[in-house]
Amino acid sequence: MGAAVGAQLRARGVTVLWCPAGRSDATRRRAERAGLEPALFPDLLDRADVVVSLCPPAGAEELAGRVASHGFAGRTYVEANAVSPERVRRIVALFPEAVTIDAAVIGSPPIGGKRPTLYLAGERAQRDGIEQLFAGTDVRTHSLGLDPGAASALKLAYSSYQKASRVLAALSYGAAQTHGVGEELLAIAANRSSSYLAETDYIPKTAARAWRWGPELAEAAALLGEAGLPEELMLAAATSLDRWEGARDAHLTVEEALELLRRPPPDG
Template identity: 65%
Template sequence: MTATVGLLHPGSMGAAFGAQLRARGHAVLWCPDGRSDVTRHRAEGVGLQPVTLPELAARSQLLLSLCPPAAAEEVAAQVAAVRTGRDAIYVEANAVAPSRMQRIAELLEPAPVVDAAVVGSPPTGGKTPTLYLAGAGERTDRIVQLFAETDVRTHVLGDRFGAASALKLAYTSYQKVSRALAAVAYGAADTYGVGDELLEIAAKRTRSYLVETDYIPKTAARAWRWGPEVEDAAVLLADIGLPDALMHAAAATLARWDDSKDQALTIAEALEALHVEPDGPS
């Protein structure tokens, strides 16, 4: 059964999602007001139908928000201002914190809202991102059906609102920050002419630290001596004009495990200790 979907807005990810839906016979609407020529060409290229925002809100059975995260609440407020009472599901699929997700849902009340998040690259060239969903079962079921037989995989996390947003940002906190850390690390090594050696060291690893959850307690037990080492890394970076804030932040994070020195903690115990800020100087 085909549906009419309102897409907010066709960036590289949104346009690719729209193309997937169009290929399955769904009508995909978008609003060109205030959008750039690049966005217009992108939307035209995948066959999206340009309409006004009130028309988009009135005609759509489902609204899919895929926009820059900073604009997510503004976009939701714009939709709320023109809502006509139609029972369209609003899928908030941007990388926003669960607290922002809740504010967006409140902006749109009483419209049904689904917490969603995309992990992976846009669905083009055989790539298959996953759309994680959290919310009432009848709502998430409709979205699963919508993307059936497309290159967008769906995964329902249950009805706990905010779970999809939390999963996305938990991954972001590692994946995107680690990219920034890699740039800083290489910048430091390259300054001293040892960039090739750093790459050689890195190439010896075959998997992500993120899957090595059993190492979390070991990190806690060694944090007391890792912290000063990280602070010296901050000195190195500052001395050569590279940003050192991430190193100071990492040292402050490690300091939360200062009381775990050489202890044999479980993963749960180590994570619990990470929630507790250390006492300040007396």
């Protein structure tokens, strides 16, 4: 993602620096193809007006600490990793003399006509500056206001569904395939064209049916186990449905259903 985003800026004539120290040969080749300029880490920080952090989430806070310890003052740090709002606030605190923008990239890397969106939260002037930086590129921008953590919350809320649903799809297909009905499962799925994520009106219906869905998913977990597939995710879904105990056949609003989902588990 980093090289692809950098390539978009290079196409606009923006100088994009990167630090090759400790990076793989594959990463180096991507950076070279993107036209990124290699630089030592201290030199990069001395020259950059804006630093965009796009790295594995586990290293985001450590990287921010390295940048902050160099004396990154009077400039803009864009925290664009999939980290929690709490972690974003800790990173913001590292830069008392710089402006930190909470950002999140949602979508595929901007290659071959793909157009991801860079969501931005933070001080308006700096948000506007980042929007202008990416104007005319395949990286679209969208402002989420002043609250640091808003972009990261949006990213994790979306990816929690997107990525977990991919795992569930693999488990479901694996179970069906084990029993020789994989093609039939795909035929059923092909009849749907919309995303469950967009069907928020179904949340109360899920709550009302949790009393029978929970045991069904527990049985599905057993099916996965018998097929040699991991069952923990399905068991966790069944446990989540336990939060809706007492909602059987109830007529709830979306907010009422979510409030029940937030309460402690029945045996808590």
